[in-house]
Amino acid sequence: MKLKKIFLITVAVLSVFYTIGCWDMVDIDKRFFVGNIGVDRAEDGEQMLVTFTFPIVRKIAGGQGGGQGGGGGSTIVVISTVTDSIHAAARQAAMRLSRRLFFEHTRVILIGEELARDGIEEVVNFLERNTEINRRGRVIVVRGKAKDALTIKNEIEVLLALYIANIFENRDICARFIETDVDEFMKQVHSMNGNVLLPRLTPGKTDVKIGGAAVIKKYKLVGWLEENETLGANFVLGEISGADIMIDIPGYKYPVVFTVTHNKAAMELLEAGDYPKFRVKLEVKGEIVETPEQIQLAPEMLKIIEKMLEDRINHMVLASIRKLQEEYQVDLLGFGEYLSKYKPDVWEEYKKDWENIFPDAEINVETKVKIRGIGASK
Amino acid sequence: MGKIFDTLFHRRKTEIFYERDMAPDRSRKLYKDIDENIRIFNEYLADCDDLISREFVVGNPGGPKHRMALFNIDGLVDKRLVHEEIMKSLMLFARQVPLEYSVGDKFFQLVKDGLLTVAEVREIDNFGEAVLAVLSGDTALFIDKLDRGLILNTRGWEKRSVQEPATEAVIRGPREGFTETYRVNVALVRRRIKDPNLKVQTIRLGRHTRTDVGVLYIKGIANPSIVEEVLKRLNSIDTSGVLESGYIEQMIEDNWLSFFPQFRRTERPDVAAASLMEGNVLIICDNTPFALIAPTTFYSLFQSPEDYYERWYIASLIRILRMTAAFLAATAPALYVAMISFHPGMLPTDLALSIGATREGVPFTTTVEALIMMLALEVLREAGIRLPGPIGQTIGIVGGLVVGEAAVRAGIVSPIMVILIAINAISSFAIPNFSLAVAFRLLAFIFLFLASVAGLYGLILGYLGLTIHLVTLKSFGSNYLSPLVSFKMKKAWDIFVRPPLPSIKERPDYTKPLDRERMRDLRQDQEGRGGDENADGRR
Numbered sequence: 001m002k003l004k005k006i007f008l009i010t011v012a013v014l015s016v017f018y019t020i021g022c023w024d025m026v027d028i029d030k031r032f033f034v035g036n037i038g039v040d041r042a043e044d045g046e047q048m049l050v051t052f053t054f055p056i057v058r059k060i061a062g063g064q065g066g067g068q069g070g071g072g073g074s075t076i077v078v079i080s081t082v083t084d085s086i087h088a089a090a091r092q093a094a095m096r097l098s099r100r101l102f103f104e105h106t107r108v109i110l111i112g113e114e115l116a117r118d119g120i121e122e123v124v125n126f127l128e129r130n131t132e133i134n135r136r137g138r139v140i141v142v143r144g145k146a147k148d149a150l151t152i153k154n155e156i157e158v159l160l161a162l163y164i165a166n167i168f169e170n171r172d173i174c175a176r177f178i179e180t181d182v183d184e185f186m187k188q189v190h191s192m193n194g195n196v197l198l199p200r201l202t203p204g205k206t207d208v209k210i211g212g213a214a215v216i217k218k219y220k221l222v223g224w225l226e227e228n229e230t231l232g233a234n235f236v237l238g239e240i241s242g243a244d245i246m247i248d249i250p251g252y253k254y255p256v257v258f259t260v261t262h263n264k265a266a267m268e269l270l271e272a273g274d275y276p277k278f279r280v281k282l283e284v285k286g287e288i289v290e291t292p293e294q295i296q297l298a299p300e301m302l303k304i305i306e307k308m309l310e311d312r313i314n315h316m317v318l319a320s321i322r323k324l325q326e327e328y329q330v331d332l333l334g335f336g337e338y339l340s341k342y343k344p345d346v347w348e349e350y351k352k353d354w355e356n357i358f359p360d361a362e363i364n365v366e367t368k369v370k371i372r373g374i375g376a377s378k
Numbered sequence: 379m380g381k382i383f384d385t386l387f388h389r390r391k392t393e394i395f396y397e398r399d400m401a402p403d404r405s406r407k408l409y410k411d412i413d414e415n416i417r418i419f420n421e422y423l424a425d426c427d428d429l430i431s432r433e434f435v436v437g438n439p440g441g442p443k444h445r446m447a448l449f450n451i452d453g454l455v456d457k458r459l460v461h462e463e464i465m466k467s468l469m470l471f472a473r474q475v476p477l478e479y480s481v482g483d484k485f486f487q488l489v490k491d492g493l494l495t496v497a498e499v500r501e502i503d504n505f506g507e508a509v510l511a512v513l514s515g516d517t518a519l520f521i522d523k524l525d526r527g528l529i530l531n532t533r534g535w536e537k538r539s540v541q542e543p544a545t546e547a548v549i550r551g552p553r554e555g556f557t558e559t560y561r562v563n564v565a566l567v568r569r570r571i572k573d574p575n576l577k578v579q580t581i582r583l584g585r586h587t588r589t590d591v592g593v594l595y596i597k598g599i600a601n602p603s604i605v606e607e608v609l610k611r612l613n614s615i616d617t618s619g620v621l622e623s624g625y626i627e628q629m630i631e632d633n634w635l636s637f638f639p640q641f642r643r644t645e646r647p648d649v650a651a652a653s654l655m656e657g658n659v660l661i662i663c664d665n666t667p668f669a670l671i672a673p674t675t676f677y678s679l680f681q682s683p684e685d686y687y688e689r690w691y692i693a694s695l696i697r698i699l700r701m702t703a704a705f706l707a708a709t710a711p712a713l714y715v716a717m718i719s720f721h722p723g724m725l726p727t728d729l730a731l732s733i734g735a736t737r738e739g740v741p742f743t744t745t746v747e748a749l750i751m752m753l754a755l756e757v758l759r760e761a762g763i764r765l766p767g768p769i770g771q772t773i774g775i776v777g778g779l780v781v782g783e784a785a786v787r788a789g790i791v792s793p794i795m796v797i798l799i800a801i802n803a804i805s806s807f808a809i810p811n812f813s814l815a816v817a818f819r820l821l822a823f824i825f826l827f828l829a830s831v832a833g834l835y836g837l838i839l840g841y842l843g844l845t846i847h848l849v850t851l852k853s854f855g856s857n858y859l860s861p862l863v864s865f866k867m868k869k870a871w872d873i874f875v876r877p878p879l880p881s882i883k884e885r886p887d888y889t890k891p892l893d894r895e896r897m898r899d900l901r902q903d904q905e906g907r908g909g910d911e912n913a914d915g916r917r
Contacts, residue, residue, distance in 0.1 A: 013839070025719040025720055025743075025830070025833070026719065027718065027719050027737070027743050027744055028718045028719070028722050028730065028733055028734045028737055028744070029734055029737035029738055029740065031722065031734070033722075033727070033730060033731060033734065035727075055731060057731050057732075057734040057735040057738060058735060058738045058739075060731060060735065102722065102723075104722065104723020104724075105722075105723065105727045105730060107727065132723065134723065158731075159727070159731070161727075162727065162728075
């Protein structure tokens with residue numbers, strides 16, 4: 001009786017071991033930590049040029065590990081292969097590598113401009129099916145070739161991937177680019193039928209710049225939003241916790257610099273005729289951080305500055321909306337989402353033809369600026 | 379003829395020494411003839427060179443003389459007592475005894491009541507008791523023409539004085555620890571609980587050792603069913619000897635397959651007293667400073683007496699620290715292996731890279747590396763106990779620093795592994811109860827195996843198994859995981875924090891105390907009356 005019990009327990013415990021997906025153990029020193037994946041259109045115009053970069057850990061963590069660390073040369077290995085899929089590229093690269101490529105620390109997925117214009121479905125598929133990929137990696141569209149961004153000589157951070165990925169940490173002081181990660185990207189790209197805003201990266205010689213946004217419409221890159229336009233879009237998305245706006249006050253040489261600390265955005269459907277009429281209400285709070293020499297920030301003056309700021313933001317936001325409406329004809333700021341969530345009956349009417357209706361929708365912007373501080377000294 | 383006697387003695391001896399309930403053989407009565415008594419007593423203790431037998435004569439110069447015989451064991455008795463209070467008293471004072479008291483029973487009564495200046499005197503009428511008493515350090519006194527003897531308590535041997543307990547040192551709290559002497563230990567507890575309800579029941583265990591084992595409890599608090607159970611289990615022990623309370627512990631514990639100690643053992647009389655007042659039963663065993671507390675819960679093993687002497691913030695913090703340490707002691711290597719070998723994606727990138735870098739060139743897999751280091755540490759620890767003090771320290775330095783450093787430099791183990799195993803080892807020493815610490819160290823190996831087979835998944839299976847085991851474990855009918863299993867949140871708090879003393883109004887549930895109230899809140903009454911009395915009026 002007792003033997004039977006022990007037998008049953010053993011069988012039960014052993015059988016669970018067959019359900020584990022992570023049977024195969026690979027030690028940490030038998031893996032290459034891929035930091036970046038770059039995807040470009042190959043020269044033949046059909047296949048993809050997939051680039052992986054990974055660090056030589058022996059070199060970056062210095063010293064230990066048998067003492068052969070340090071030394072000159074690049075700490076980053078860049079390996080490219082031409083193939084039809086990213087997954088296959090990793091397998092092809094395995095023929096040239098001594099260790100397993102490991103994607104759980106992939107911080108950056110770069111998509112080359114040329115490929116993005118042809119369509120990013122393959123990248124989406126890869127991100128969706130791969131069990132290893134880091135869900136908090138950044139998906140970025142590169143102006144030019146992704147490989148160019150991966151071969152820059154940058155030594156700010158030990159890892160190129162950390163350098164690029166950590167630029168996004170600065171979004172809370174400078175909201176001139178889009179912030180998104182793999183998770184968010186997948187959610188948006190599916191719920192909005194392949195319409196999504198992605199951050200844009202411009203490679204330089206020794207550094208890169210992340211600024212502006214790539215407008216993806218139906219899985220294809222259709223154009224860019226410049227930095228100011230991205231800032232305007234971010235106002236509508238209500239995601240700004242830090243951005244500087246400069247306004248010139250007549251009669252003074254230097255501008256007043258206002259920094260946004262809080263930003264709230266609310267949409268409102270005013271009319272639902274043939275074309276909907278929206279009002280975007282923005283509530284902006286912030287501080288004045290720099291002023292011209294002799295300006296007296298008396299309450300009356302602050303009122304004037306607030307008014308000027310309101311006009312300025314209105315103008316900026318409207319410009320972004322216009323560009324999306326007229327040039328790209330794609331709703332990326334959530335007007336459709338707002339309707340489907342809060343006005344489902346109205347949305348029923350527009351739903352089918354929203355792509356054509358949105359460009360003609362009338363959108364007003366109403367901004368309320370509140371200056372909460374004027375700096376440390378008077 | 380001698381051969382017949384030998385076989386006879388032998389049979390008698392077996393009768394005495396192999397008695398099942400360890401009680402002396404009372405069937406062999408004393409004779410009226412003192413020569414016969416002396417002869418038989420000497421036969422009982424034949425070939426025992428440490429036996430001292432002394433025959434002497436006392437009596438009024440004008441009256442009858444009385445032959446007496448005195449037996450004791452050299453080294454077990456206080457010689458001064460025997461000289462001064464027995465021999466001297468008898469020999470000198472017997473001379474002044476009036477004639478009418480110098481005969482028969484009257485004389486015996488006088489000796490017992492009036493002449494012997496020893497505090498504890500007991501009357502016996504058989505050899506069994508006499509032999510056992512003499513072997514325990516008492517002195518047996520036989521008087522001519524009487525079939526009764528006297529047992530005089532003259533116990534006094536070389537013993538360790540009351541010292542600070544070595545394994546349960548505290549910063550704040552009494553420095554007294556139990557010793558190897560049963561009576562001293564009981565007295566140390568009695569000194570703390572001056573309550574007639576503190577009961578002491580002594581039984582003897584071990585066919586040969588006849589060790590005094592005391593069961594202490596406070597009547598009115600301790601649940602009688604637990605006391606009975608303890609006594610029942612103790613009485614069921616039939617073994618050749620009990621040399622340490624560990625023998626008892628292992629023979630009466632509920633589950634001898636478990637890693638976990640089912641008794642809390644203590645060297646401290648204050649801990650013993652505190653647990654008695656919580657309704658526990660205390661088992662004190664002669665010849666060892668370690669007393670056993672039953673029933674025991676998992677969480678009480680994490681407690682140190684200081685928890686209740688220090689202020690509650692500190693005590694709570696330390697208690698949480700100990701829990702963390704226990705967790706690390708059991709799972710640090712396993713967690714590391716699981717993370718490094720199976721789920722490096724769960725580590726922050728920087729950390730993963732630096733660990734990866736330290737493992738560059740290490741020839742072993744992480745599991746083997748961890749195993750080597752853990753075994754090395756266990757060997758070192760064991761060697762440290764065996765080696766004499768001064769050398770022990772040297773070995774600690776050589777083993778820990780030199781070998782560790784050299785192994786890292788040679789590239790055999792990674793420095794992070796050395797750090798990890800060091801943390802693991804130190805954590806296990808932060809657990810107050812040594813038996814529990816050992817249990818966690820054993821678990822570390824099992825967890826390491828599970829983690830190296832199935833990663834975090836295996837580790838979680840391990841936790842699951844451990845939880846199931848702990849939940850089913852009982853100590854004298856009390857849940858081992860009490861108060862966590864009782865789902866009384868208010869009491870479960872006591873696991874992780876030590877509540878402020880005024881808020882612990884009830885005794886814990888696991889002892890099933892008869893009297894639940896530990897404390898009445900006097901402050902509330904005072905506040906009811908108003909005024910600031912409690913500011914300085916409270917003790």
